[in-house]
Amino acid sequence: MTLNHPGENKWRHQGWFAAHRWLLLRRTSQLLVLGIFLVGPLTGFWLVKGNLASSLTLGTLPLTDPYVLLQTLATGHVAEATAFAGAAIVLVFYLLVGGRLYCSWVCPVNMVTDTAEWLRRRLQIKANRIKLNRATRYWILVLTFVLPLLTGALVWELVNPVSLLFRGIIFGIGAVWVVVLAIFLFDLCLSQRGWCRHLCPVGAFYSLLGYISLVRIGAVRREHCDDCMDCFTVCPETQVIKPALKGEKQTSPVIFSGNCTHCARCIDVCDKNVFSFTTRFSKKPNTHEIHQMEVTS
Numbered sequence: 001m002t003l004n005h006p007g008e009n010k011w012r013h014q015g016w017f018a019a020h021r022w023l024l025l026r027r028t029s030q031l032l033v034l035g036i037f038l039v040g041p042l043t044g045f046w047l048v049k050g051n052l053a054s055s056l057t058l059g060t061l062p063l064t065d066p067y068v069l070l071q072t073l074a075t076g077h078v079a080e081a082t083a084f085a086g087a088a089i090v091l092v093f094y095l096l097v098g099g100r101l102y103c104s105w106v107c108p109v110n111m112v113t114d115t116a117e118w119l120r121r122r123l124q125i126k127a128n129r130i131k132l133n134r135a136t137r138y139w140i141l142v143l144t145f146v147l148p149l150l151t152g153a154l155v156w157e158l159v160n161p162v163s164l165l166f167r168g169i170i171f172g173i174g175a176v177w178v179v180v181l182a183i184f185l186f187d188l189c190l191s192q193r194g195w196c197r198h199l200c201p202v203g204a205f206y207s208l209l210g211y212i213s214l215v216r217i218g219a220v221r222r223e224h225c226d227d228c229m230d231c232f233t234v235c236p237e238t239q240v241i242k243p244a245l246k247g248e249k250q251t252s253p254v255i256f257s258g259n260c261t262h263c264a265r266c267i268d269v270c271d272k273n274v275f276s277f278t279t280r281f282s283k284k285p286n287t288h289e290i291h292q293m294e295v296t297s
C-alpha cells in the first residue's frame with residue numbers, strides 16, 4: 001500500500017510525466033480558462049466577455065451555464081434567445097465529454113479542494129469530524145431552484161463559491177478569500193473532500209448530465225489490478241471506482257456513475273495502466289486487445 005504517495009510506483013517505473021500527465025493537462029485547462037477571461041481586463045482586447053455563467057467569445061459565440069439559466073428561469077425572468085443557444089452548446093459539450101468534467105477541468109474551486117486534499121494526505125489527517133451524506137448536495141441543488149421560485153432572486157449565485165472565486169480572480173479577489181479559506185479549512189480539517197463530494201450543488205447538477213454522457217473512464221485492464229489502492233486514494237469520488245474495477249467478470253469495466261469527474265488521476269497513478277478514457281459503449285476488451293494494450297503500454 002502506498003497511502004501517502006499514490007502513484008509512486010508508476011513514477012518509479014514509467015517516469016514522473018507519466019504519473020502526472022492528466023493532472024498537468026487539467027491544471028493547464030483550468031488556468032487557460034481563467035487566462036482567456038483575464039485577457040480583456042488586462043489588455044483591453046476582449047477575447048471573451050462575461051464570466052462562467054454567461055459569456056460571449058469574439059462577439060459571436062454565446063456560452064451559458066445551463067444551471068444558471070435554469071435558476072434564472074425559476075426567478076420568473078424571461079431569458080434571451082442567445083442565452084438558450086449558449087446553454088444548448090454547453091449542454092451538448094458536457095453530454096459528450098462528461099458532466100463533471102466541469103469540476104476537474106474548469107472549476108477554479110477544484111484547485112483549492114485538490115490542494116486541501118493533498119495537504120490532508122501529507123499531514124496524514126484521517127479523521128472526518130463532520131460526517132455528511134453524499135445526497136446532501138442534491139438536496140441543496142433542489143433548494144437552489146426553490147429559493148428563486150419563492151423570492152424571484154438568484155439567491156444561490158450570490159454565495160456560489162465557484163462564481164465568487166472566478167469573478168474574484170478576474171476582477172479582484174476582495175473578501176472572496178474568506179470563502180475560499182473556509183472551503184479549504186473545511187476540507188482539510190473537518191470533512192475529506194467535503195465541499196465537492198457532499199455539498200456543492202454545481203457539481204451535483206453537472207453529475208446529472210454525467211450519468212448519460214458519452215465519454216467515460218473505464219477500468220479496461222482490471223485483470224491487472226494488484227490492489228495497491230492508489231486509484232482509491234486519489235479519486236475525489238471513491239465510490240465510483242469499485243463497480244467497474246471489482247465487478248464480476250461479466251460486468252462492464254466502464255464507470256457509469258455521473259459523479260466520476262473525469263479527472264483522470266486514476267489513469268495517472270496506476271502503475272498497471274488499468275484505467276483509460278473510453279466511451280459508454282465500450283465493451284470489455286477481449287484477450288487479443290488486452291495483449292495489444294500490454295505490448296503498447
Ligand code: SF4
Nearest residue numbers: 103107109196200203
Ligand atoms: S463540486 Fe462544485 S466546487 Fe467542486 S469542483 Fe465541482 S463545481 Fe467546483
Ligand code: SF4
Nearest residue numbers: 235260261263264266
Ligand atoms: S474514477 Fe478516476 S477519473 Fe473518475 S473521479 Fe475517480 S480518479 Fe477521477
